[in-house]
Amino acid sequence: MPTLDVCFSPELLPLYNLRGKVAVVVDILRATSSMVTALAAGVTHIVPVAELAECREFAPQGYLTAAERDGLQAEGVDLGNSPFGYLDGKVAVQERAVAITTTNGTRAIHLSLSADAVVLGAFLNLEAVAQFLRQQQKDVVVVCAGWKGMFNLEDTLYGGALAERLADGFDISSSDATLAALHLWQLANPDLAGYLLQSSHVRRLNSLEVNQDMDFCIRLDEYNIVPIWQDGRIVAL
Template sequence: MKKVDICLSPNLLNLYKLEEKIVVIVDILRATSCMVAGLASGVKSITPVASLEECTNLMEQGFIGAGERNGHRVEGFDLGNSPFEYMSEAVREKKVAMTTTNGTQALVLSKGAEQILIGAFLNLSFLANYLKKQNNDVLIVCAGWKGKFCIEDTLFAGALAKELENDFHSEDDSVLAAQTLYEVAQNDMYSYLLQSSHYKRLSHLEGGKDVEFCIQKDKFEVIPVLKGQEIVLWEG
């Protein structure tokens, strides 16, 4: 039987084997939600980069630049990290270069996996159905917050592991914990997240609107996949 594991923080990634695995990167608030929403809405590709400098370099080559640090858009960049920005007419058919506090770092550290996919509540079921049809073990990598455990990524990991439970086994206590947490929170995720550290960090007004959007399930039937340096839509 195939195996599913959950890595609760990029700082624990060295404890997991990546070879032959499908890695699902999760940064619900908000990098991977933006990627799903953006690519589903017509963005051509998203190139994740680790530093603001690399992002600026790509902007000089014509990319739209998305730069987020500590939850805010960095001055001089076109986009921040609201999913609504990624769904606007201005980015349709455009290539985006993106650097974020957590999500893009998790992506960079996961190179070495057989395949790297992007997960969010927005594409949960479609992604789960894809994974069930593959022969590979799955490792769900939570982007966390500056290396620390973060609740919204773990809730998504639990939701995805639950979708997979008839087809995958697990030996990892993090799967048990994430599934339990999702079972508790699923009926009112927004209220549950109000208690979280992320919510406490949100000071700007749009925060609540973004969070409500990012915890919607199955809004898009797409799977972003890393191909070379770019994240594009998986096309079967």
């Protein structure tokens, strides 16, 4: 039976051998939630880049640029890191490509590329990813983007939610991290928004925009989209 493990921080990835496995990168607030939303809104593909300057260089090639630093939209780009940027109609995103850099999410993706496949997870596409993983029948490592390398609650809860969905066909009890994530998810699930309001990250980003974003980012199964890494780009499978 394939295993499901949860890696709480990109800094711990060197301890995990991703070869032959599927990496599910998650940055609930807000990189992967926004990328799922972007593809659902008709974006053709996403190029995740590490640096803001590199991101801006994509503009002349016709890309939309999206960048966040410490929770705010960076200067001189088209979009921040809010999923609503792809939904509110202020920027036309359909059939556009997007170059995106974020504090934690991009780094987690780049550190996961030794996996057989890298997909992006969010509560918004929880079941879509679960279904993809059931088809793959490979070991899974959920790579939590964390906050500057630190453990965070929201990405961990996603790991627990995914473990719950995959409990039937995957070994979810061989990893203490998976057990912890599952138990925290079961504790938080009855009132996910209330639970996450305790989270240091949520409180750090506390603002009207982020609270609206959080309410959106914790919706389950909003989109049937599996963003997957292919040749340097993220596309919808």
